[in-house]
Structure formats: structure tokens, C-alpha cells
Amino acid sequence: MTYTGDVTRGGEPAVRELTGLTVCKVSVGPTDNNAYLLTCRADGTQVLIDAANDAETLLELIGPAGLTAVVTTHSHGDHTAALAAVVQATGASSIAGADDAPAIPVVTRTVTDGDTITVGDCTLEVIHVVGHTPGSIVLLYREPDGIAHLWTGDSLFPGGVGNTRGNKKNFTSLINDVESKLFGRLGDDTWFYPGHGKDSTLGAERPHLAEWRARGW
Template identity: 50%
Template sequence: MTYHGSVHVGGPPAVHELAWLIVTKLAVGPAATNCYLLRDRLTGEQLLVDAADDAPALIRLVNGSLAAVVTTHRHHDHWRALAELAAATGAVTMAGAYDMGAIEVPTAVPLLDGDEIQVGRSTLTAVQLGGDTPGAVALLYDDPKGHPHLFTGDCLSGKEPHGPAPLDLAAGPLAGLPDETWVYPGHGDDSTLGAARAGQGLGD
């Protein structure tokens, strides 16, 4: 099945099957916040990006063990289910070092720019992105079999533009990424970095 990256609250998840990593996208909560479950194909280890809301739905999505939850930033609509999910799964909590103090669930691992996170044999890199909150972090997965993939939270998000303006995407921390970099936003549909640079925006 072709991955389309379009989901809605109450609807089925969308699954993006990469060579070494499987990305499952689900929208939850009144803000229709996107959550992303990443599963390493070789080991089965899983990581969730943003335990946004609806803990029972996220626990069903995980359907087993969960190594970690990364909270992209301090806004409440991205961590409402974090306490319940962490308690149910024993997952390690991670967040940007400059946002963790504003997240009511304790952060076990503070993330700084360039920090690496292992999901089985797959590696994610934390990218500090200003604009939405001081400690907002994106997660970069440089697919060894394809183009990069970027999980941005509300920086480069769909419903409400945050973070760098299109003209600024040619510089700064994202400058070295190619236009075909796939962007998974905190709200709305997926897009590419090239579309954002061209001012087409992300999401609806």
C-alpha cells in the first residue's frame, strides 16, 4: 500500500515502510496531533514521537514493548498521554534540554543538538530548531537506503506555521538536508523540505 501521510482522529493509522525502519502515523486528541511510532525492522525495538493524547489508543498502537518516548516540545497537546503511556510501558522519557522543565512528566534523558538516539540498529539525531519553543527538537533519520526523514513537531507543522520561514530553510540547521527530505509534522499532512522551501507550506 502506498503511504500517503494523511490521517484523522478516529481513523486508521498510516504506515510508511522504509528499508530498516517502519513509521506508523496516528492523529489523536482535540488538536489532531500526530504521533509517530518508529519500529526497527531488525530488532523490533520501538520509539514513539510525542505521546500527545488518548493513551489507550497509543498503547494499542504500540502493542508491546516501547523503548522510549521523545517529546518534541513543551506544548501540552504533545504530551497529554505521556505519564500514562510511560507508566504502562516503562518507556524512557526524552525531550529537549531547554523544554524539559516545562513538561510536567519528568524527562529521563535531556536532548541537545546532535545527540544520537538508537532504535534497535537504526539511529536518530536530535536537531535543535528554534521558533516554536526554546527547546523544540526535531528528529532526523538519515535512511541508508533512501532520502532523509525529519520528525519536526510543530516546527514546520501543518495547521499553524511555526519555526523557520521558507526563505530561512536554505540556512541554519536544516541547510544541509536535500529537498527530498520527508517531513513528518506535528499536525496535518506530510510534505517535503523542498515544498517548505518553496513556500508551499505543510498540511492543510
């Protein structure tokens, strides 16, 4: 089946085969959070992005291959509800942005801008994006001879940046970081996978950056 990124809680995962990585996207929890299982196609190493909720669902997705790490994109409770259970069941390390780590249930490694996380022989680059939370991180994977992929947590969605709850300073920080560190570095074919809802590309969203900045949310 062609990957669309459309998932519903209790439904089948959406699976996408990239060069080097397999991506499995599922929806969990009462707020339909997205969780992403990344599997190295060379050696089967697995990393989970956001153990958001429904630990049983996530553990079934992980399966007998086990889990090397859970990466948490930011500290909000709807993205961490299953973290402790998944870490306990799998023995995985728990990785999070340094500035959010104190508010996350369990963290064994902190990362910041420019750090890397390995998934077997694949590498994710950490991009620190400040505004939705102080330590929000985005993960970048560049397919060899292919396109870039971003896991953006709640920092970027189709239609706008993440919620900054009316805080103008946080909004300005977030829109500046998203514009410079994501749109300013990466091409229009870059695919991004957000913390809730549908995926999109930077090309589809780029024409609206000025509109987002003007509206202030």
C-alpha cells in the same frame, strides 16, 4: 497501500516502510496531534514520538512489543497529555530537549543539538530548533542509501514554520534555524512529518522560504 500520511482521529494509522524503520502515524486528541511509532525492522525495538493524547490508542498501537522510549518534540500540553500514562504503562524512558524539559510532565533523559537516539540498530539525530519553544527538537533519520526523514513537531509544517505568537525575536530564531539546520543541510527529497496535519517534502516548501520570512509568521 501507498503511504500518504493522511490520518484522522479514530481512523486507521498510516504505515510507511523505510529501509530500517517502520513508521506508523496516528492522529490523537481534540487538536488532531500526530503521534509516530517508529519500529526497528531488524529487532522490533519501538520508539514513540509525541505521546500527545489518547493514551489508550497509543498503547494499542504499541502493542505487546513494548516501548523503549518516548521522544517529546516540545513542551506544549497538546503534545504531552498522554506522556505520563504511556511511560507508566510501558516503562519507557522519556526524552526531551534540555531547554523544554522543566515544562514536560516526566523526563528521564535530555538531549540537545547533535545528540543521537537509537531505535534498535537505527539512529535518529537530534536537531535543536529554537523559536516555537526554547527546547524544540527535530529528529533526523537517514535511510541507508536512501532519503532523509524529519519529524518536525510544531517547528515546520507544509506552508510555514510553527506559531511564534507574534513574537518577532522567536520568529526570526525559528525561521533562521529551520532555514539553516534543515533546508540548508538536506535535499529536496527529504520527507518531513509534522506535529499536526499532512506531511510534505523540503523540495515542495523550499520555494516559499523567502515568502515566509517576509510575512513574519
